[in-house]
Amino acid sequence: MWSRILTVLIMLFYALPIVWMYLSAMRTDPDFLARPLGIPKALNFENFVTAYRMADMTRHFLVSILVTAVGTIIVLFAASLAAFSFSRLRYRGRDTLFALFFLGLILPVQSFIVGLFVLFRSIGWLNTIAAMVIPTAGMGIPIAIVIMKYYFDALPSSLEESAYIDGAGTFLVYRAIVLPISTAIIMTVAIFTAINIWNEFLIPFVMVQSERIRPLTTSLYVFSTRHSARITLQMAALSIIVTPMFLLYAVFQKQVQRGITAGALKE
Amino acid sequence: MGGGMIRQRGGTTGWLYAVPALLLFLLVIVIPTLFTVTFSVADWQRFQLKGIGTMKHYMRLPLDITLGKAFRNTFLYMSYTVVFEIGTGLFLAAIAIRLRRSLLFRSLIFAPVVLPSIVTGVLWQQAFAMEAGLLNRLLAVFGVESVRWLAPPLTIFSISLVSGWVWAGFFMTIFYAGLVRIPESISESAVLDGASPITIFFKIQLPLIRNLLVLALLIVTTGAFKGFDLFKVMLRRDPLESGVVFPTYLVRTFFENRNIGYGSAISVLLTVVVLMIMGIVAVIRRVYVGDMEEY
Amino acid sequence: MRRLCYVVAVLLIATGVLFAGGKQEGTGEPGDTVLRIASAIQGPEEIRIYNDLVAEFEANHPGTRVEWDRSTGDDYQFTGLPSLLESDTPPDIYFEWGGNRVAEWAADGYALDITDLADELRPIINESAWAGSEHEGATYLIPDNQDITIMMWYNVDLFNRYGLAAPDTWDEFLAVGEVLLENGVTPIVMGNADAWVAGNFIGVFLSRWAGDDYTHRVLSLEPGTALNNPRFIEALQFAYELGRRGFINSDVNTLGYEDSFARLFNESAAIYPLGTWFTDEVVNAFAEDPEKANFDYFDVPSFAGGAGDPDSVMGLNTGWLVNANTENRNLAYDFLRLLLSEKYQSRFIDIGRISTNTTAMNGSDDPYIRQVARTLDSTPVLISPPDTGYDLEMASALYEAIAKVIEGIDPATALAEAENKVQFLR
Numbered sequence: 001m002w003s004r005i006l007t008v009l010i011m012l013f014y015a016l017p018i019v020w021m022y023l024s025a026m027r028t029d030p031d032f033l034a035r036p037l038g039i040p041k042a043l044n045f046e047n048f049v050t051a052y053r054m055a056d057m058t059r060h061f062l063v064s065i066l067v068t069a070v071g072t073i074i075v076l077f078a079a080s081l082a083a084f085s086f087s088r089l090r091y092r093g094r095d096t097l098f099a100l101f102f103l104g105l106i107l108p109v110q111s112f113i114v115g116l117f118v119l120f121r122s123i124g125w126l127n128t129i130a131a132m133v134i135p136t137a138g139m140g141i142p143i144a145i146v147i148m149k150y151y152f153d154a155l156p157s158s159l160e161e162s163a164y165i166d167g168a169g170t171f172l173v174y175r176a177i178v179l180p181i182s183t184a185i186i187m188t189v190a191i192f193t194a195i196n197i198w199n200e201f202l203i204p205f206v207m208v209q210s211e212r213i214r215p216l217t218t219s220l221y222v223f224s225t226r227h228s229a230r231i232t233l234q235m236a237a238l239s240i241i242v243t244p245m246f247l248l249y250a251v252f253q254k255q256v257q258r259g260i261t262a263g264a265l266k267e
Numbered sequence: 268m269g270g271g272m273i274r275q276r277g278g279t280t281g282w283l284y285a286v287p288a289l290l291l292f293l294l295v296i297v298i299p300t301l302f303t304v305t306f307s308v309a310d311w312q313r314f315q316l317k318g319i320g321t322m323k324h325y326m327r328l329p330l331d332i333t334l335g336k337a338f339r340n341t342f343l344y345m346s347y348t349v350v351f352e353i354g355t356g357l358f359l360a361a362i363a364i365r366l367r368r369s370l371l372f373r374s375l376i377f378a379p380v381v382l383p384s385i386v387t388g389v390l391w392q393q394a395f396a397m398e399a400g401l402l403n404r405l406l407a408v409f410g411v412e413s414v415r416w417l418a419p420p421l422t423i424f425s426i427s428l429v430s431g432w433v434w435a436g437f438f439m440t441i442f443y444a445g446l447v448r449i450p451e452s453i454s455e456s457a458v459l460d461g462a463s464p465i466t467i468f469f470k471i472q473l474p475l476i477r478n479l480l481v482l483a484l485l486i487v488t489t490g491a492f493k494g495f496d497l498f499k500v501m502l503r504r505d506p507l508e509s510g511v512v513f514p515t516y517l518v519r520t521f522f523e524n525r526n527i528g529y530g531s532a533i534s535v536l537l538t539v540v541v542l543m544i545m546g547i548v549a550v551i552r553r554v555y556v557g558d559m560e561e562y
Numbered sequence: 563m564r565r566l567c568y569v570v571a572v573l574l575i576a577t578g579v580l581f582a583g584g585k586q587e588g589t590g591e592p593g594d595t596v597l598r599i600a601s602a603i604q605g606p607e608e609i610r611i612y613n614d615l616v617a618e619f620e621a622n623h624p625g626t627r628v629e630w631d632r633s634t635g636d637d638y639q640f641t642g643l644p645s646l647l648e649s650d651t652p653p654d655i656y657f658e659w660g661g662n663r664v665a666e667w668a669a670d671g672y673a674l675d676i677t678d679l680a681d682e683l684r685p686i687i688n689e690s691a692w693a694g695s696e697h698e699g700a701t702y703l704i705p706d707n708q709d710i711t712i713m714m715w716y717n718v719d720l721f722n723r724y725g726l727a728a729p730d731t732w733d734e735f736l737a738v739g740e741v742l743l744e745n746g747v748t749p750i751v752m753g754n755a756d757a758w759v760a761g762n763f764i765g766v767f768l769s770r771w772a773g774d775d776y777t778h779r780v781l782s783l784e785p786g787t788a789l790n791n792p793r794f795i796e797a798l799q800f801a802y803e804l805g806r807r808g809f810i811n812s813d814v815n816t817l818g819y820e821d822s823f824a825r826l827f828n829e830s831a832a833i834y835p836l837g838t839w840f841t842d843e844v845v846n847a848f849a850e851d852p853e854k855a856n857f858d859y860f861d862v863p864s865f866a867g868g869a870g871d872p873d874s875v876m877g878l879n880t881g882w883l884v885n886a887n888t889e890n891r892n893l894a895y896d897f898l899r900l901l902l903s904e905k906y907q908s909r910f911i912d913i914g915r916i917s918t919n920t921t922a923m924n925g926s927d928d929p930y931i932r933q934v935a936r937t938l939d940s941t942p943v944l945i946s947p948p949d950t951g952y953d954l955e956m957a958s959a960l961y962e963a964i965a966k967v968i969e970g971i972d973p974a975t976a977l978a979e980a981e982n983k984v985q986f987l988r
Contacts, residue, residue, distance in 0.1 A: 007362060011375050014432070018378075020401050021390055033824075036399040037408070074291070082288035091281035097289070104296050106545055108493050110514050111538040114306065114521055114531050115299030127649030138295025141288050174284075199383040201496045202514075206522070209645040210631055217385045221500065222637070224389045226603065228820040231393060238386050249381045253374050256381075260437070261444030327986050332979060397813045417816045506757035506965030507815045523640040524955040529986075 018242075025236035032232050047236035054227075055237055059212075060219040064198055067132045067215055071197045072190055074137040075144050080186065082141075083148035084174050088160070098149070104142035109202060117206055131207040132215065136197045144189045147259075151185040152178065188259030191252055198245075216241055300538075306531035324532035334533070336508055337516050343423045344430075344512065345491035351431025353483045356438025361468055363439065364446050373443065377436035384433075388500030391429045392417075395501070417501060419509035426497055426510060438483050445476035478556045485548045489541050513537050594627040597893050600646050600653035601630070602638035605842045607913045615906055619897055626893060640954075647672055647885070654888040655897060659950040660694025660703055660879040667883060668697035674884040675700045679895050683902055691879050691918035693944065694951070704898050705881035706907065708916045708938055711762050711837045711947050712876050713859040720747060720832045728858070732800075732865035739809045742832050749809045751831030753822025760814060760968055761961035762947050763835040764801045766862050766876050769945045771797035773869035777945075781952045781960075783988055789960065790977035793869070798964070798973035800865070805968040815965050823847060835862070837877075838934060841914035861937070875941040878950055879918065959983040 024032055025047050026040040051057075085091075086098045116135060120126050125134075155178070163173050179186070201217045208214060214222070220241060224234050249256065307325070310318040328334060359376055363369040379387065394401040395416035403413040416425040449472060457467050473480070495514035502510045513533070521530030604612070609632075616628045631646065631653065638657075646653055658664055667673040680692075680701035687705065695703030716728070721738075724745055729735040739749040754760040769777045772793035780787040780794065804810055811817065811831060823843050825831040834840065840857070848855040864872035882901070884894045900906065907919035911926045916934055923935055938944075949957035963980040967973050 007366060007372055010359065010362070011372060014376055014379070014436075017390055017394055017401065017432075020394070033399055033828075036401065037404045078287035078291055082285040085281050085284035089281035089284065093282065097282070097285055101288070101292065104292055106489055106541065107296060107300070108489065108537060108541050110493070110495075110517050111534050111541075112296055112299035112303060114517075114527065114534055115302030116295065117521075118302055118306070118527070119294075119299055121648045124650040126645060127651065134291065135295050138291040141291055145288060170281075195381055199381075201383065201385050206518070206641070207645075209637075209642050209649065210651070212631075217383050220383075220385050220389070224385075224500075225503075225818070226820070228818045229824055231399065234389060234393070238390055242382060242386055245381055245383075246378065249378060250374075253377075257373065257377065257440055260440050330982075330985075332982055397817075415813060415816070418813065502816070503755040503818060504757045506754055506760075506962055507969060508962060518641075519958075522644070524958065525644065526955070 021235050021242075022239050024232055025239045027232050029230055029232050047233050048240060051223075051233050051237040052240055054233075055219060055223045056211075057216075057219075057237075057240060060214055060216045063129070063213055064215040064217070067129065067136065068194050068197045070129075071133045071137040071140065072194045074133070075140045075193045076186060076190055078137075079141050079144035079148055079189070080179065080182075081174070083145045083152055084178060086145070086149045087152035088157070088173075088178070089170065098145075101142045101145050105146060109139065113202065113206060120207060127208050127210050127213070129213055132200075132204050132213075135203045135207065136200050139203075140193045140196055144193060147189055147192075148182075148185060151182065155181065184255075185259075188255050191255055192259055195256075303531045303534045306527055307535050309528050309531075311527040321528075324529045327529060328532060328536055333508060333511060333516055334536075337511050337513050340423055340510060341491055341512050344427055344494060345488055347424060347427030348430050348434075348487050348491060349484070351427050352434040352487055353438055353480070355431055355435035356483070357442055357473075359435060359439040360442035360446055361472075363443050369443075373436075373440065377440055379433040380437045382433070384496035385500055387429060387433055388497050391432075391497075392501045395425055417510075419507060422502070422509040426494075426501065429497055429501075430494070441479055441483065442476060445479045446472055449475055478552075481548065481552045481556055484551070485545065488544050488548060492537060492541055594625055595890060595893065597626060597628050597655070597890050597897060598651060598653040599628060599630045599655045599897075600638075600643065601632055601657035602642075604632060605846055607842070607845060608910070611906060611909045611913070614909075615901060619900055622900075623893065623896065628897075652885055652887070654885050654890050654894050655882050656885065658703060658881065658883050660705060660881065661946050661951040662953065663950055664695055664703045664883065665697045668700070668702045671886055672883075673702040674886045674888065674891070675702060676704065676884055676895075677701045679898065680704060683899070686902065686904075686921060687918045688920050688923070690938065690944065691881075694879055694946065695881065703879075703881045703883055704902065705879040705918045706902055707880045707910070708877065708918055709838045709880060710875055710877040710916075710934060710937060712766050712835050712862055713837065713840070714833055714835055714862060715826075715840045715857055715859045716833045717826060717829060717831075718856040718858050720829055728860035729863050730860070732863045735863040736807075739804075739807065743808060747829070748811050748825065748831040750804065750833045750835065751811045751822055751825040752814050752835065753817040753819040754814045754965060754968075755816055755818045757958070757961040757965060758947075758949055759819060759822075759836070760801075760810075761949065761957070761964050762837075762876065763862075764798065764964045764968070765948050765960075766874070766945065767797045767800050768794060769874055769876075769943070770862075770865070770870045770872060771800075771868040774871060774874060774943045774945065776869065781948060781956065783953060783956055783984065785988065789956075789963070789981040789984060790974065794977055795973045797868075798967050798977065801964065801967045802970075802973055805970055810968055814968060838914070838916055841930075845913065871943050873941065874943045874945055875937060876945040876947055877938065877941075878944075878946055881918075953987060955987055956984050 020037075023040055024036075026044050027038070028044065028047075031038070031041075082101070086094060117126070120131055125131050159177050159181075160173050163177055168176075199217065200215075201221070204215050204218045205221070208218070211219075211222075220237060223237055227233055305319070308320055308322060310321050310323075363373055366372060393399075395403075397403065397413055397415065400416075402416065406413065415421065453471060453475075454467050457471055462470075492513055494512060495518070498505075498510050498512055498515050499518075502515075505511060505515070517530055517533050517537070520526050520533060612630070616630065620626060620628060639659075643656060643658075647656070658667065664673065668675075677700050680695070683704065688708070691705040691708055692701070695701055695705055720742075721727070724741055724747075726738050726741060729738045742749045752759045752763065768781075772780070772791075776793065780789065780791065811822075811825065823834070826834050827847055836843075840859075844855045844857055845852075861873065861875070866872070882898060884891070884898075888894055902919060904919055904922045904925070907917040907922040908925055911917050911922055911928070911931055914930070916931065916938065917923055923931070926932070946952070948960050959980040962983075963973075963976040966976040966979075
């Protein structure tokens with residue numbers, strides 16, 4: 001009974017800023033400034049339309065989708081191959097290599113952002129889509145490898161054994177046996193990676209300056225500094241960006257939760 | 268490890284599988300880090316390299332008062348977030364365990380994790396606003412005066428609050444996963460022995476998830492050095508330097524002042540500090556966690 | 563399920579290819595020459611004029627397309643422009659504030675020596691506009707706009723309500739402030755979260771009190787000078803005083819620039835120290851009912867006893883640089899010629915900007931324009947704002963000190979910290 005009340009209170013605290021955001025988005029500035037804690041008198045969607053158009057959201061949504069999709073695919077491809085080799089194959093330097101990736105897991109991005117900027121500048125890749133995709137993919141690989149490797153370790157190798165006995169090559173085993181039974185973990189890593197790439201702010205902030213190829217995160221920053229006086233408009237912009245994420249989360253929440261718990265328990 | 272033997276496969280070509288990942292890793296992390304180390308002893312003038320082999324940047328580090336402030340702020344941030352993220356996460360996990368159907372509860376609390384930090388930053392910046400902010404208006408309902416949330420001395424505290432709102436759910440999920448695996452029988456026998464729920468929690472359940480606690484500690488301590496987005500969005504240029512932390516100072520040094528050499532030196536220092544903290548946590552792990560018994 | 567994933571992947575990659583390919587070309591024929599221009603934030607009125615300009619330019623130069631990149635003002639100055647210049651599609655023409663920044667770009671090889679174009683345009687451009695556009699004898703910047711950086715803008719209705727007149731001297735100013743405070747109005751509002759608003763404002767005091775030449779030498783970090791010199795400490799006392807009396811809004815250092823105007827417009831504050839571009843903010847905010855906008859300005863109040871000119875004005879020239887590596891030099895020149903023409907400059911004057919084109923300026927009878935032009939022409943000294951006229955790291959440290967002083971930290975301490983930060987630059 002006690003815990004019932006407590007849980008409701010806690011859930012309220014969590015939901016309150018989000019609810020406030022949605023409600024404020026449907027009001028007008030003068031109305032909001034007069035009573036910031038009020039409820040909209042009518043369902044007013046004008047702010048949403050204005051914000052969407054002013055912030056050129058279609059373009060930025062597309063950029064984010066592109067960067068996230070390509071980045072995630074790259075991570076899945078590279079990480080699953082590498083994790084497979086760390087878990088199932090034996091070769092010289094295997095363990096050192098794995099340890100190297102482990103190190104990459106904990107290195108803060110500030111250690112290499114400076115070098116990254118200069119490197120990309122000298123190749124002439126600054127201010128491009130690649131300037132966002134490659135770093136975010138590179139940063140997502142270590143954690144993906146670690147999660148997948150532990151997962152592969154826990155898989156029984158009997159199927160692979162029989163395949164090898166039948167004369168199958170290593171790559172075939174990877175493609176036709178290990179991958180298909182790993183769809184769950186692949187999904188989880190995909191979702192995890194996609195969320196991280198989608199939410200990335202520092203990399204696009206540093207590497208991309210053209211309005212044209214800005215992703216959602218930095219374009220929202222620009223938008224909010226430019227129009228910070230128009231509070232309800234900002235709330236509308238936030239709502240637009242956040243709603244598809246919440247919807248996707250609602251659909252995939254089980255996988256997300258499971259992925260985190262799995263990663264934690266492997267620790 | 269999995270049942271059955273791992274065959275002696277791979278031999279000379281096994282490493283090929285790791286090549287794609289390795290290439291990216293080299294390109295994105297290894298080479299830039301080496302660059303950074305090299306730059307830290309280089310003499311730059313804006314974007315032009317003038318020479319290599321100067322230690323002046325490292326000599327400047329201990330004399331830099333802003334860096335000292337960044338250290339203080341970061342450790343302050345770390346302390347607050349340990350409480351707001353781990354402490355709260357534990358508390359929430361304890362509640363979640365006791366609920367019969369906790370999925371809705373856990374999903375809602377976890378939801379802020381999926382938000383881009385820029386969204387959280389803009390939203391909470393508005394919530395902290397002096398006049399039209401959510402918090403101050405709520406306080407006004409109870410007749411309490413407005414608080415200057417983002418001004419010193421509350422700057423770091425307020426930002427930590429936001430971090431807590433976002434990440435407590437993440438840690439709750441981790442702790443919940445550990446707690447839920449503890450067999451009922453253990454707590455049941457404790458109840459029979461007359462133990463209160465609180466004692467059970469602290470003396471039995473917590474120690475059984477101590478590996479997760481240490482993992483959480485690692486994440487929070489190293490994460491405190493990475494916090495950029497929230498600080499940048501909520502404090503802008505931060506003329507009072509009340510919320511200056513390593514990442515913001517680094518970006519400012521490198522991009523605004525275009526001091527690549529010094530910025531690199533700060534990066535190197537930052538990396539060393541993070542590695543040291545990891546070492547400390549590793550020691551804690553060995554001492555506190557040791558060999559965890561399976562349950 | 564697997565098949566679905568493949569389909570989705572293919573679709574996304576296809577979108578990507580289309581998108582990536584599209585981002586280079588945009589609309590227009592693939593064979594077009596692209597002239598790239600970069601500038602900081604611009605208001606809708608301005609953009610309208612620039613769009614017409616671009617349209618006419620493209621019509622005069624078939625086969626040429628103009629791409630204009632506008633980032634936020636804050637990011638343009640620090641991270642935006644440098645990154646754009648380093649990218650593989652750098653601008654051919656880019657906006658800059660005259661002074662130290664121009665000299666740096668020129669010295670680093672990012673700006674083209676355009677002395678020939680400058681000489682061509684010299685007859686139609688105001689003499690004083692060329693300050694800050696040169697480096698080692700050559701001209702790099704074509705100035706099209708002059709700004710006074712600090713004018714004390716005030717809400718005329720509020721002043722009238724309490725029977726106040728625009729103050730001339732410091733003491734009169736303090737008196738006005740006290741009356742406002744008594745009536746529950748914050749005398750001065752600033753949004754200093756980005757550090758330059760109060761930084762520029764208080765920067766005026768430095769020159770006026772410590773002397774123009776002396777201040778210039780200190781800010782240039784000449785050997786033997788220090789930021790925490792006695793004159794500067796005294797100069798900042800004025801700012802300290804303002805803070806102590808409660809003349810400035812208490813959240814000045816956490817309030818954003820854009821948010822701060824609301825306080826002036828809704829009459830909870832009366833005065834905003836800002837430059838000529840204040841008119842843009844008014845125009846934008848009162849687009850619906852322009853009659854309601856009743857603002858005027860007075861110059862920064864003078865005080866006796868200073869070593870500098872009591873009526874000195876802080877201002878600068880802004881204009882355009884041409885990229886040293888541009889492949890479209892002639893196109894860039896043509897564009898700048900068109901931009902500086904009377905036809906377009908008079909339109910800028912109509913929206914409240916001070917143009918450098920003398921013919922256009924003489925053609926305007928707007929009293930505000932005339933007044934500002936007179937101020938600019940008659941001032942003996944044009945002080946440069948610290949963050950465009952001098953080293954950026956130094957200005958950064960100075961602005962932080964100023965922010966602290968108006969928060970109530972004593973000037974000696976604040977300046978000592980600033981000096982500590984700049985010692986590495988000497």
